[in-house]
Amino acid sequence: MAKLNDSLTFKHGATISNRFVQPPMLTNSGIEGEASEDTINYWKHHSKSGGMLITEYIYVTSEGGPAISWAKDRTQLAVYDDKFIPQLKKVATAMKSSGNKAIMQIAETGREASGRVALYGKPVYAPTAMNFPFLPYKVHEYSDEQIKNVIKGFSEAVRRAVEAGFDGVEIHGANHYLIQQFFSTYSNHRTDHWGGSLEKRMNFPLAVVESVMNAVKKYAPKDFIVGYRISPEEINPDNVGYTWHESTQLIKAITDKFDLDYIHLSLPAYDQKPKDSDKTFAELFRPVLGEGTKEIIVGGVNSPEKARDAMKYTDLVAVGKENIIDPLFAEKILTGHEDEIIDKITIDQTKKNGMTQGMIENFSAAKVGNPLPGAENIRSLHTKPGAWSEMTYIDSPEMK
Structure with a gap:
């Protein structure tokens, strides 16, 4: 079993100095999409949070x-x-200032683009136009051309990430955003090339990965890192979008065809198991990763003991909320200063961890879950006042 302070070399040659990862977490620091000085300052403070650092999901x-934007x-x-490249260059520089790798997570949010309605009154798109009871706005269906x-x-x-100086990209196929929406039977009712059977629901994720890999070959250095994040299951109170039986098939289809460096499992708990297996999700996905493809798991790693325990299941351990509080969490473990x-x-710690004002408001709002x-x-x-959980919406036709 690898140890937290072991280095790791990905299949395309990039090496990171330890097994800690800072996973993607929204900073709520953009100014109409552009990285701000708050964003850059946050990453300066978090440059030692792991051997590899991943930005928030960038659309x-x-x-x-x-x-999830309320102003x-x-x-x-x-x-x-x-136009976003100059500030993103500063973000990449800040992330890499302690010698660790900077990854840009690239995403589309689909039906979850709540700020698009709340701030601008613009339409929101998804694989299928349907009523989502948890959304207070109308959702439109993507045309084939839009897809x-x-x-x-x-x-x-990818081209812009390379130009900005990032060491890799992570394709965001998790957390109910657009790629997952296309894969889910709950949100994808299409009958064309992009929906229907399991194979057709795989078409959009596969097309995105192909587009990314083609761009990597064209624009990026040989050791550029490419990962894919996935939620192993989508089980809602009243329906099932997919289970691990289907999502492992998707990852196998991706890794059989494309040479990814890692798969990142988005989990509420790093050792979580599905209801119908005695194995953890991390263990269930291991056989479909493909030769040399590494695994990252995340979820509830908030102590040195849990970080070490997680290494039983994976190659890399991502630390979320604890890294927001103490960006030296990994550094203190690696250097023997766990105590x-x-x-x-605390107020004093927000000055030491570079929390953006948006994160302060979001992570401590009265109604935040x-x-x-x-x-x-x-x-x-x-x-x-408030945060994304309390935002109001422009009264526009998109609300109807």
Whole structure:
């Protein structure tokens, strides 16, 4: 079993110095999609959070976001235009300032582009036009032409990521965003090339990966890292979008055809098991990863003990909320200073961890479902009421 302080070399030659990963987490720091000084400062403080650091999900076409944005200076970041490259260069530089690898997560949010409605009153698109009871706005159906434009958007995002100085990209196929929406029987009722059978529901994810890999060959250095993130199951209270039986088939189809460096499992708990297996998701996905493809797992790793335990199942361990609180969580474990780890957020710690104002408001809002430990300590720092969970929407035809 590998240890947390072991280096790792991906199949295309990139080497990282340890087995910690900072996973993608929304900073709510964009100014209408553009990375801000808050974004850059955050990454300067988090440059030691892992051997590999992954940005928040960055949308690749103008229709693809923003999601979870409640003010024009609290938006998700974007990469759909060359105008975003100068600030993204500064983000990449900040992320790499301690010698670790910087990965840009590229995504489209589909039906989840709530900020697109809330801030601009613009239409939101998804694989199928249907009523989602948890959304207070209308969802439109993508045309075939729009779908092909999204696929091209992923390719262009790779070009911009390379130009901005990132060491790789992660394709976001998890967390109910657009790629997952196409794969899910709940949200995809199409009967054309992009929906229907399991094979047809795989067509959009496969087309995105192909577009990305073609762009990597054209624009990127040989050791450029490419990963794919997936939620192993989509099980809702009233329906099942897919289970691990289908998602492992998708990953096998991807890794059989394309030479990815890693697969990233998005999990609520790193050792989670499905209801119909005695194995963890990490163990169930291992046989379909393909030769040399590494695995990342995330979920509930908030102590040195859990970080070490997670290594029983995986190649790389991602640390989420604990890294927000203490960006030196990994560094302290790797250097034998575990007793100095900070596990609750305070006003003083927000100055030491570079939390953006948007993150302060979002992770400690009164109605947020998953606050940081100690969230009540920083509510006095709010400069705007509420957060994404409390946002209101422009009264527009898209609401009808």
